[in-house]
Amino acid sequence: MSLIVYGVPLSPYVRKVCLCLAAKQLDYKLEIVSPFNQPAWFFELNPLGRIPALKDGDLVLADSSVICQYLDDKYTGNTALLGDTxxxxxxxxxxxxxxxxxxxxxxxxxxxxxxxxxxxxxxxxxxxxxxxxxxxxxxxxxxxxxxxxxxxxxxxxxxxxxxxxxxxxxxxxxxxxxxxxxxxxxxxxxxxxxxxxxxxxxxxxxxxxxxxxxxxx
Ligand SMILES: N[C@@H](CCC(=O)N[C@@H](CS)C(=O)NCC(=O)O)C(=O)O
Known part of the structure; x- marks a missing residue:
């Protein structure tokens, strides 16, 4: 599976990304990263240490807004999550x-x-x-x-x-x-x-x- 979300389910920003992925009917894996105790490797994905981050193949992104806008731009498919105009x-x-x-x-x-x-x-x-x-x-x-x-x-x-x-x-x-x-x-x-x-x-x-x-x- 090429799409990996890093974070925890109770984060509203992680939830936002997961809902966008679902609206786009995209499969993903949620890899648990706690915002209170991030592993050292996570800072290579997001130097700020904040969740969520996303990996799509070789691409790494952080910040839920950036991630959701990327998903909408990249996977145009069935739904436009950022409006039609x-x-x-x-x-x-x-x-x-x-x-x-x-x-x-x-x-x-x-x-x-x-x-x-x-x-x-x-x-x-x-x-x-x-x-x-x-x-x-x-x-x-x-x-x-x-x-x-x-x-x-x-x-x-x-x-x-x-x-x-x-x-x-x-x-x-x-x-x-x-x-x-x-x-x-x-x-x-x-x-x-x-x-x-x-x-x-x-x-x-x-x-x-x-x-x-x-x-x-
Ligand atoms: N603007 C960011 C906010 C992300 C954010 O604040 N995440 C919190 C968890 S809900 C976090 O990772 N906090 C840990 C920290 O700031 O070190 C986004 O939309 O992704």
Whole structure:
């Protein structure tokens, strides 16, 4: 198999890459590299030590955005994950960045970090940080994204794109930490999340993630 993803299933960025690979119907192998204890050889693939990295034959890439855009460019096949027009592609990139850089610090690096990683490592969970993220910091982002989505089924071009995948990948971490998008306040966003979560590829990933979460308790 020529496609290898390096990382762990609970990383939202690894999840994003795996969902893109599945949408492209590409087979791949996931080689486990922990972001907390990377082996020395991994720094040859990514000098920053961050997961995910991808190997496609001789090509090595790091950063989930770069990887997903490469996959979309290289394996044009059945689905265009970055939209059908230049304008759509720009919108997808913006929303992907928004998820990766505005949601991630809260959904993953605060809520998930405190409730799941810290507790799994026998460290203290600072609930005040979780509450601040859920009650004050995330709502303006959800307001914005609810407005962008409107009553559409997906963020861009009414088809599944990397924008939806990146968004849902972050919300999954929040959900693993026991939190939900309030469906009364953000009904369209909550429905989008359920739509992406129902994808067979996501369901398959979630099964192995649940097993991993259970083993951490
Ligand atoms: N912008 C990067 C972010 C990747 C990232 O932050 N990964 C985390 C795990 S979720 C990591 O590897 N952290 C370890 C470190 O920074 O040393 C991407 O999209 O791939």
């Amino acid at each position: 230049v304008e759509q592609t720009a919108q997808v990139r913006w929303l992907e960045k928004y998820a990766d850089y505005e949601l991630a610090p809260l959904t993953t690096f605060t809520v998930f970090q405190q409730r799941v990683i810290n507790l799994g490592m026998q460290k203290v969970c600072d609930e005040s940080l979780v509450k601040l993220a859920m009650n004050e910091q995330l709502p303006p982002h959800f307001d914005y994204l609810e407005g962008v989505l409107g009553h559409n089924d997906y963020f861009v071009g009414n088809a599944l794109t990397l924008a939806d995948i990146a968004f849902a990948s972050q919300i999954i971490n929040m959900q693993h930490a026991g939190e939900q998008i309030n469906a009364q306040r953000w009904p369209n966003l909550a429905a989008l999340f359920e739509r992406v979560k129902a994808l067979p590829a996501m369901q398959t990933l979630l099964q192995s993630e649940q097993a991993m979460l259970a083993s951490m308790q």
